[in-house]
Amino acid sequence: MGKLTAIAVKAALANPGTYQDGEGLFLKVDKRGGASWFLRLQRDGKRHDIGLGSAKLLTLAEAREKSRELRKAVKVERRDVLAEKKDEAAAKVTFREAARQYHAENKAGWKSPIYARQWLASLENHAFAKLGDVPTGGIGSPDIIAVLTPIWQEIPETARQVRNRICAVLDYAHAKGWRSSEAPSGNGSLKAGRGLPRQVKERANRKAMPYVAVPAFMVALQCKPSFGRLALELLILTAVRSQEVRLATWAEFDLEARLWTIPADHMKRNKAHMVPLSDAALVVLAKVAAFRMAESDVVFPGMAGKPMSDMTLLKVLRDMSEPYHVHGFRSAFTDWAANEGFADVVVEAALAHKTPDAVQAAYRRTTYLGTPDKPGARVKLMTAWGRFCSGGIAGTGNVTSLAGGEAD
Numbered sequence: 001m002g003k004l005t006a007i008a009v010k011a012a013l014a015n016p017g018t019y020q021d022g023e024g025l026f027l028k029v030d031k032r033g034g035a036s037w038f039l040r041l042q043r044d045g046k047r048h049d050i051g052l053g054s055a056k057l058l059t060l061a062e063a064r065e066k067s068r069e070l071r072k073a074v075k076v077e078r079r080d081v082l083a084e085k086k087d088e089a090a091a092k093v094t095f096r097e098a099a100r101q102y103h104a105e106n107k108a109g110w111k112s113p114i115y116a117r118q119w120l121a122s123l124e125n126h127a128f129a130k131l132g133d134v135p136t137g138g139i140g141s142p143d144i145i146a147v148l149t150p151i152w153q154e155i156p157e158t159a160r161q162v163r164n165r166i167c168a169v170l171d172y173a174h175a176k177g178w179r180s181s182e183a184p185s186g187n188g189s190l191k192a193g194r195g196l197p198r199q200v201k202e203r204a205n206r207k208a209m210p211y212v213a214v215p216a217f218m219v220a221l222q223c224k225p226s227f228g229r230l231a232l233e234l235l236i237l238t239a240v241r242s243q244e245v246r247l248a249t250w251a252e253f254d255l256e257a258r259l260w261t262i263p264a265d266h267m268k269r270n271k272a273h274m275v276p277l278s279d280a281a282l283v284v285l286a287k288v289a290a291f292r293m294a295e296s297d298v299v300f301p302g303m304a305g306k307p308m309s310d311m312t313l314l315k316v317l318r319d320m321s322e323p324y325h326v327h328g329f330r331s332a333f334t335d336w337a338a339n340e341g342f343a344d345v346v347v348e349a350a351l352a353h354k355t356p357d358a359v360q361a362a363y364r365r366t367t368y369l370g371t372p373d374k375p376g377a378r379v380k381l382m383t384a385w386g387r388f389c390s391g392g393i394a395g396t397g398n399v400t401s402l403a404g405g406e407a408d
Contacts (some may be wrong), residue, residue, distance in 0.1 A: 025039055037054075099120070113265050131166070136170060174178055208331035211335050215391035241268060242310055246313070279383070
C-alpha cells in the first residue's frame with residue numbers, strides 16, 4: 001500500500017516539496033503552485049523520471065494505476081517506454097512549429113533583420129498552407145514538390161529558396177529527434193530535371209512592359225478593383241519594389257506632405273527610402289483608405305489582415321493575360337525617364353539604387369526632394385510619371401467596393 005492518502009495529497013498541494021508514495025511514484029509541488037505526478041524508473045543503470053500528469057487532474061488512485069501500467073510495460077513487457085513517449089511527442093511537432101523554432105534560434109546570426117523576416121515569410125506564404133499542420137516526420141519528397149510546383153516556374157528564385165528552407169527545417173527536425181531521417185536530398189528528387197521540371201531562364205520571367213503600353217494597362221487595371229490591383233497600381237506609380245508595397249503600413253505615409261517614407265527593414269539595401277507621391281498615387285491611397293481594415297495597419301492586406309503574398313501582384317498580371325513581370329515596371333519607368341530627358345542620378349535615386357561610384361556616394365547627400373516651396377527633381381519626376389501613367393484619368397474614378405473585385 002502507498003504512503004500517501006487523498007487527504008495528504010490535498011494538503012500537499014499547498015506546500016511545495018516532493019512527496020513519495022512508494023514503488024517509484026511521487027508527487028512534486030513547486031513554489032508557483034504547480035503539482036505533478038512522476039514515476040521514477042531505472043533503465044540501463046540510469047534513473048529516469050516520467051511525468052504522469054497534473055495532480056490537479058489525476059487523483060492519487062489514477063496516478064497509481066498509470067504507474068502500475070508503466071512498471072508492467074518496462075519490467076514484464078520489456079518495452080522502451082521512454083522512447084515511445086519521445087516518439088509520441090515528436091509525432092505532434094508540426095512543420096509550422098519546427099520552422100518557427102528554427103527561425104527563432106537562428107535569426108540572430110543571419111546577415112540582416114530583413115533577411116530573417118523574409119526567411120520566415122517565404123514559408124508562411126508558400127509552404128504553411130500545405131505543410132504547416134503536417135508532423136515533420138510525415139513529410140516526404142512528394143509533399144515538398146506539391147508546394148513548389150505552383151511557383152517553380154513563375155518565381156524560380158523564390159521557389160529555390162523555399163525548397164532550401166523547407167529542407168533546412170526538416171534537417172533541424174531530424175537533429176531534434178522529431179523525424180527519423182534527414183530532408184530529401186537536393187541532388188535527388190528535389191533537383192530540377194528529376195522530381196521537379198527544369199526551370200526556364202529567370203530573365204524571361206522578368207520581362208518588362210514597354211512604357212508606351214503602361215497608360216492603357218492602367219486603365220484596364222482600374223476596371224475591376226481589388227486590393228491586389230490597387231497595390232500593383234501604386235507600385236507602378238511609385239516605381240518601388242513588390243516587397244515595399246506589400247509590406248507598406250499606413251504609418252509610413254504622410255499624405256499632407258505627399259511623402260511615403262519606407263523603413264529600412266522593408267528595403268533591399270536596408271536603408272530608408274522616401275518616395276514623393278503624385279496626384280495619381282494619392283488617388284490610389286484614397287481608394288484603399290475607404291476600405292481600410294480597422295484591425296490592421298497594413299495598407300494592402302491579404303489573409304487575416306497580414307501583408308499579401310508575393311504571388312498576388314504576379315497573379316494580377318497573369319489573370320489579365322499579361323506576359324510581363326512585376327519588377328519589369330521599374331524598367332519601364334527607367335526607359336520612360338530616359339526618353340523624357342530626366343537625369344540618370346535622379347532616376348537612380350528614385351529607384352533607391354546604390355551609387356556605383358564610391359567617391360560620389362561619400363559626398364552626395366541630396367535626396368533631390370527639394371522643399372514644399374521649391375519641389376526637387378524627384379518630385380517633378382514622379383509628378384510627370386504619374387501624369388503619364390494616368391493618361392488623364394487620375395482622380396476621376398469613383399471609389400468602388402473592393403468586395404466586388406477579384407480575389408487577387
